[in-house]
Amino acid sequence: MRADAQRNRKRVLEVALETFAAEGLSAPVAEIARRAGVGTGTVSRHFPTKDALSEAIVLHLVSEIVVRARELAATRDPGTAFFEFFALMVEQIAVNRGLSQAMSGSGFDVEAVAFDPERNLLTVEEGLLAGARKAGAVRPDITRADVKALMVGCLAREQHALDPQARKRMIDVACAGLRAQRQP
Amino acid sequence: MRADAQRNRKRVLEVALETFAAEGLSAPVAEIARRAGVGTGTVSRHFPTKDALSEAIVLHLVSEIVVRARELAATRDPGTAFFEFFALMVEQIAVNRGLSQAMSGSGFDVEAVAFDPERNLLTVEEGLLAGARKAGAVRPDITRADVKALMVGCLAREQHALDPQARKRMIDVACAGLRAQRQP
DNA sequence: ATCCAAGCGGGACGAGTATCCCGATTGTGC
DNA sequence: GCACAATCGGGATACTCGTCCCGCTTGGAT
Structure with a gap:
């Protein structure tokens, strides 16, 4: 070239x-x-195509997130690792309108990209979730799709105000929901 | 005519x-x-215009929801009323792709429509939230925007599976987050 | 039954956008 | 330097939509 x-x-x-x-x-x-x-x-x-361009970009961003997620998984106890990962994802994606749209579904399929073997975000994510579940840090019936949906919720919060305090509160609320045991 | x-x-x-x-x-x-x-x-x-058409539809749907929300406010204790309202909103909107998009922001502005005096969803919503806050059923720092964001999260859950059990779990998780007190 | 304005259908038009193509240009091996 | 293939720029093309327009149709009052 x-x-x-x-x-x-x-x-x-x-x-x-x-x-x-x-x-x-x-x-x-x-x-x-x-x-x-x-x-x-x-x-x-x-x-x-335009999709090829967006994919190339997302691939790069995802690979960066995976590195940091692996660090968390290695250096924190399962519960802390998972919740810090959650906050990290939201913080990273919140400042990127394109990524937010992709996460919220009004774009191409992030999951498809994330299946790339060398950068498999899904595997890391599943590992963090499984660890947190096993350690009793999140309710046992939570799935990866639930976690993603709550992330989308936190990202949606940005539409009303770009207040960092509000973002933190949302993350806190979402994590509290994941942690809490089922209501009687 | x-x-x-x-x-x-x-x-x-x-x-x-x-x-x-x-x-x-x-x-x-x-x-x-x-x-x-x-x-x-x-x-x-x-x-x-196309927007005029969508607005006419949303106006109608919102007015229906407001009626049911007022019923809840009148017949339940503040906490129950609020959480049942939350579930009601998600259930209603989840089966309507257009409404979901509008809620998630990739459409026209629902808030503007909801300001219509006779059908003021916002007022009812704020009333239910204030009641629940006062009764200690939700954390005191929660705002209406937080609640909406969590609704969007629950709606996002539908993209992965149209499983009613998953929807219920998401609503449960979101409500648990709203209820829980701030983590130490 | 008649009339005519309200109403109708659907084609014309324009805006916005992704993709393709080709004549002009430029980097690079010799 | 030179030649030529790789590369470039940006106009042409194709497509999707929303909105407007106009000649034809029809409801309903007389």
Whole structure:
């Protein structure tokens, strides 16, 4: 691959990351091209479709989160690891409008991307959840889908106010719900 | 208004309700016209824009929910009233894809519609929440936006499985979080 | 039965967007 | 330097929708 092509590819990726984070997934490809200082043709040559572009970005972000999740799993007791992971996910995704949309379902399928063997977020997540369940830190009937749904709830909170205190409160409420035993 | 015009208006409203519930808010107007057996012109004459159509529908649904919420407020103790209202909202909205989208923010503004004086969902909701807070049934720092965010979370759960048991569990988890006191 | 305005159907139009294509340009091996 | 293939830019194309318009139809009052 020619050096300029490599530069352009990297630049498009960076700009797309920023743009999707700021404007959401509906940002036009032409806008990304403009900001990156290239033509639309250059974008679509490197990433044949818009989905291919978003996937490349998400793949990168997910792989970063997986690293931090593994650290948590290794250095904390099961309960703490799980709840810190929950907060970490929400904090990371909350500042990225594109990721929020993807999580909330109005976008492409994050799960499909997350199945990539080397970066398997799902496995780490399941491991953290299983550990927390076993340690009695979360109710035994909670599933991964429940956890994700609560994350989406925390992210939805951002629509009303970008108040960090409100975000913390939501995370706290969600975690309290996961922890509590079933009501009699 | 001529009798046939009245009939058509009603039919369009009914079909649009079903269609938005089943397909979501992105269902084309032309599709609604087709199902209603009328031309697109007929739809846009009765409802000048697509938003006007969705608003008419939401207005109707909200007014129904408000009636039931007022009943709850009148016949239950504050805590029970609030939690049953929470479950009621989720159950009602979960079966309507259009409403779910509107709640999750990827649509028009439900809050604006809900401000309609005679059908003020917000007031009832705030009243139920205040009552529950005062009775010590929910943590004192919870706001209406927090409650809505948790509802969105419960609705997000539906994307993975339409399992009624999972829905109940999510509602239970969310309510437990609202109830619990802040972690030390 | 007649008339005519209210109402209707559905095609025209325009906006927004992703994708493809091709003539112009530029990096790179020799 | 030179040649040429890889790469680029951005206009052309195709598609989906919402909204508007206009010639035809029909309800309902007389």
